[in-house]
Amino acid sequence: MVRRFCYSLLASTAALLFIVDHHGPFTTAQPLPWQRCNDTSGNFTEKSAYQANINRLATVLATNASSSPSLFARGAAGRVPDVVYALALCRGDTTNASSCASCIAASFKTAQQLCAYKKGASMFDDPCILRYADWDFLSNTTDNRGAYTAWSFDNVTAAVAPAFDAASARLVNATSEYAAADPVRRFGTGEEGFDDATYPKIYSLAQCTPDMTAAECRTCLGRIYRWRAPTYFAGKHGGRVFGVRCSFRFETYSFFSGNPLLQIPAPPGAPAPGNITPSATGQGRRDHRNRTGLVLAVALPLAAAVAVVLALTVAWICFWKSRRRAAHKDSGKPYSPSCPDDIQSIDSLLLDLSTLRAATDDFAESNKLGEGGFGAVYKGVLSEGQEIAVKRLSLGSTQGLTELRTELVLVAKLQHKNLVRLIGVCLEQDEKLLVYEYMPNRSLDTILFDSQKSKELDWGKRIMIVNGVARGLQYLHEESQLKIVHRDFKPSNVLLDSDYNPKISDFGLAKLFDLDQSQGVTSHIAGTYGYMAPEYAMHGQYSVKSDVFSLGVLILEMVTGRTNSSFNNSEQSVDLLSLVWEHWTMGTIEELLDPFLLGHHRAPSDQMAKLVNIGLLCVQDSPADRPLISSVNVMLSSNTISLQVPSRPTFCIQETEDHLHQYSDAYNRALKLQSSTADRSKATLSPNEVTLTELEPR
Template sequence: MASHDRGRIPSYLAAATVLLMALLLPPLASSQWPKCDMTSNFTQNSTYQANIQALSTTIPKNVSSSRTLFAFASVGTVPDIVNALALCRGDINASACGDCVANGFKDAQQLCPYNRVAAVYYDTCYLVFSNKNILSATNGDNGALILSNLQNVTVPVKVFDAAVSILINATAEYAAVNSSRRFGTGEEGFETIDKANPKIYGQSQCRPDMSPADCRSCLADIITYIPKYFTGRRGARVLGLRCNYRYEQYPFFTGPSLLQLPAPSVGEAPSPAPDNVTPPPVGGGSTRNGTVRILAIALPIVAAILAAVVICFRQWRRKSKPVARKASLSYPKNQEAIQTIDSLILDLSTLRAATDNFDESNKLGEGGFGVVYKGILPDNEEIAVKRLSQSSRQGIEELKNELVLVAKLQHKNLVRLLGVCLEEQEKLLAYEYMPNKSLDTILFDPDRSSQLDWRMRFRIVNGIARGLQYLHEDSQLKIIHRDLKSSNVLLDSEFNPKISDFGLARLFGSDQSHDVTNRVVGTYGYMAPEYAMRGNYSIKSDVFSFGVLILEIVTGKRNSVAYDSEHAVDLLSLVWEHWTMGTIVEIMDSSMTSHSPGDQMLKCMHIGLLCVQEDPADIPMMSIVTVMLSSSTVSLQAPSRPAFCIQKSDMNYSGMHTDPYPGVSHSTSRSPMSPNEVSITELEPR
């Protein structure tokens, strides 16, 4: 295989010997192609190396247990934070996937010793780790690894290239639209190649966290390399961080092909090269004119066939699931959002079998929108199924909003949406199962709160902070959650936090700083004053809620309970009272204070107070908060009196009251309160 990596070759000279050996050897399952960035290194036995080692145990396990064979994780804090992601080819089994990624960590540290940024590609998986945000990285000439078989075909080059182009484009479209793993394979007849194996085999893949439109665009970019680098080559592949494809004259993937294309006619010519790609030189004018005529005939026919296939598939899908397509559900008008929803559709029969037909013994909890059940899929993956009430119109609006937003998000501190079912009047959402339920069920339980020692609580604080920073600043979308609270933070088996429930979330433009609504929604006690009083919300509204959460986690006290103090009536007032009196240690959770670092707990209380300031301009961004939490050298400014910090004598003038029912969501006097655990949904255009 010959490698081309324009613009980045100087960074990878250390791996030249390894690459040369890979070129000279025949293609094996263990073939590897490293990419090492030698511009930034770490030292032996450093924190960065320890963080890589920690990821080497979690990533292989996570990727092998993932339904999509994809995993992302982050360990540590700046400047030693390590982000890692792994993706396996969509046709291999979970065990082989985990083994491949585990080998990636071993090989990366041998092939790219002490490099902070490294990637290792194999036939069946790839692994990359970096101290940068690799989820938002894009493909391009500088990012993709281009590998080509050195042997040329012995058949007409134009016909062969045309067949390859049609095959790879077909698998790319399948991967983008029809596969939850963003993976497609295909085979195409080509009898003149080899009588013993008269076919071309192709495969395309994107990362599963990408939308269909992003996947299609990514593959379209690198498919332009076919006429640029692979003219007449027997096999080739392009390995990018976000998408990849491969074609060969022999079957290299397992299982049957997902697509089977007929053999092209001998007279077919290749698709024209894009404007920015120089096509291979052609002969005289008559040959060129003949090619143009063939293109004029062949391309419309191919396009018509592909369009017919897509239309027939969608018509069949509509007929097989008529209830899921009812217009009354009011799907978003945005085509990309609709395609994202389609890729998550699950069968009702699957979820009924997983939950034993929603048996009462599998019930995990119940809220204002319906009941949540535990389920087990056929591959033994545990899930949580939210069954929305059939009579709840608010449930439909929340479901629609949650689908469009959560389906596009991928972060270890955000709960993963696995699928949706809209059949027979059912409205079902399937999430990854969180065995330790929500934070409030442990934090405020006198019998269980001791399970959360300070190490766990500090990890929970950091995890929530990173999840919010991703929503506000690091993801491709800019999202305001608007209902961050302890019951919307779920805990996995190792008590890692995951933010959930995006039914009230709002999407902001990249340059949008705030918005105003006439109906205030959310949960009393967590809402910022400018939002509760005037309907003005921004990313600072979520930071305010996060500040309340920090104070709850350190003190072990609910913010919505009245406290019998001489001056304080709520948690913010109570914390401020002790802060000003210098007795803040007295209100820290007694179940952990005797064996915990008091200075770290005090810093968290300080940060929590900075996040609940009355003026949004005084509230820090989440990126600043994460730096405060991770750094021991950053000096913190003195906090002012927090918002909603009221004296007992002021209660009659506050327009608020103490919530006697923990966990109940309320609005301000601007809009009606919502019963049970329901947050009122805004019915406003988006």
């Protein structure tokens, strides 16, 4: 069964290499609707609860979208494991509510025919777009992957092509800006005079889902145009990108209803006006379209070698999942994840090695951001100007391949503003490369623990960072379609963008939990001393409360400006947690706070004390005494909630009567465990933050 699936997997992956090319007239090209099937975790059965939830949403969303001023609706139906999430959007120029409702209802029906029994589907029709899945994609408004690209087969004449491309780009940009500024429908249409005998005018349309902010809409539209236009639209007199979150289209005929919302005069220096006036009738527009061939393509930068390696990687994933599925079958528990979601999540992320070599100047030493046990990280710039960070895993490293598989499967499925975004992956010529968004301020530890740079982090930024990483952890633990324990949460794995917004990175050590699983046990202890929870360091037991412990350490570091890990290899007599506890119980916590926070721009004393209290609650000895991450977020956001009184934290250094300082029994047992475990399984414990990943990530 597994072998048969892997053969079909190889075939389906290789099939993605082909571009569907229709050279005939428009009427012979693939008609709408265009569909994408199974961007999620598997199939459902006929007359199942999942199908009933789809049908329920079909009725609700069709009614809600057609009656909404934004022509948009989103929602969920059912409970896990049969919950369905969906959104529906009608084009902004739709004036008839019944046509909007009927399009959405028909799309739900068509999706269940064209994507029979698939739990996920996206439908692109006229005048509506639909998507449903069994995971909460609604929480991420910036995920526009899986878009369709189509363009006119005929070229404009060579003499006017440069001017036409410039004019169409100007119009699309202006229309996109108009759509982003529309607070209700995030929709815009435009017209621009071109003064050419054959193409006297250019028309455009742009739209985003109305739940996006203006900035998100602007970024989404700009990205899909920059990525597609140079490759597919140069010299073409029409093109479109169909995405669930944002779409645009331009043509040399009016294809939308009503007058254009934006009008741009002909650009200076355009070709001289001709004597032919195009027909304004619908028949004239139809004749023009029938002379236009379309090329339909999935805009994926695939290469044959990458596809084969990817197929083998995903086959490994499927084999792993098949073992988990068998274990669940034996236990009598339900099991929902399956392979197609991983395939769909990964295949849209493939990048060419040549592209990444060009972006990083062939991995020049001057572009290196950092290096660790599994390889180096390089800064790069793609051809369209996007800055990236390329994680280059060491050649021939089997551990690197394991980390890549883990990170690829998990990060590709995780979408949150406080998680670093995976842009792509490359598996060519023995290279194993992960490509992330570039974070200009690099990692938190490079600023927080630098006596000069730490002054960049005023109290407002520190609170923002703590709140952001806590929300990111809550997404991992409680809100994503997966339940994930990070296991290596620390300041060096918190990256900061240009505005110091935090994003959690490095999921190479992360563990995936089943929805009903509360903890796991491993003999392979991996992580960083100073941030590991005691039950994990001593017994290999990890859970979401392990990450809460790590967050507590980070919170105390943010307030004091001191790193906890430095005490593990230092001659200092007292570790950070002991210092904080001592000053907390003595009522002298201000003496331990970062002096910068007590200077000219003094932070509120009550807020600093509150953060210390929350940090101490997170580092309690027993996991049961630590709050859930959702409770931490409530405590952080509330000014009225009463906080519990913490107990003495674990791993404190005890002072004896002769003033000698020793590790507690718990820490000594952890150190002995490290030694014995290393002999058995080469456990990767790091007393000085040299972990399984790069020393200075991205």
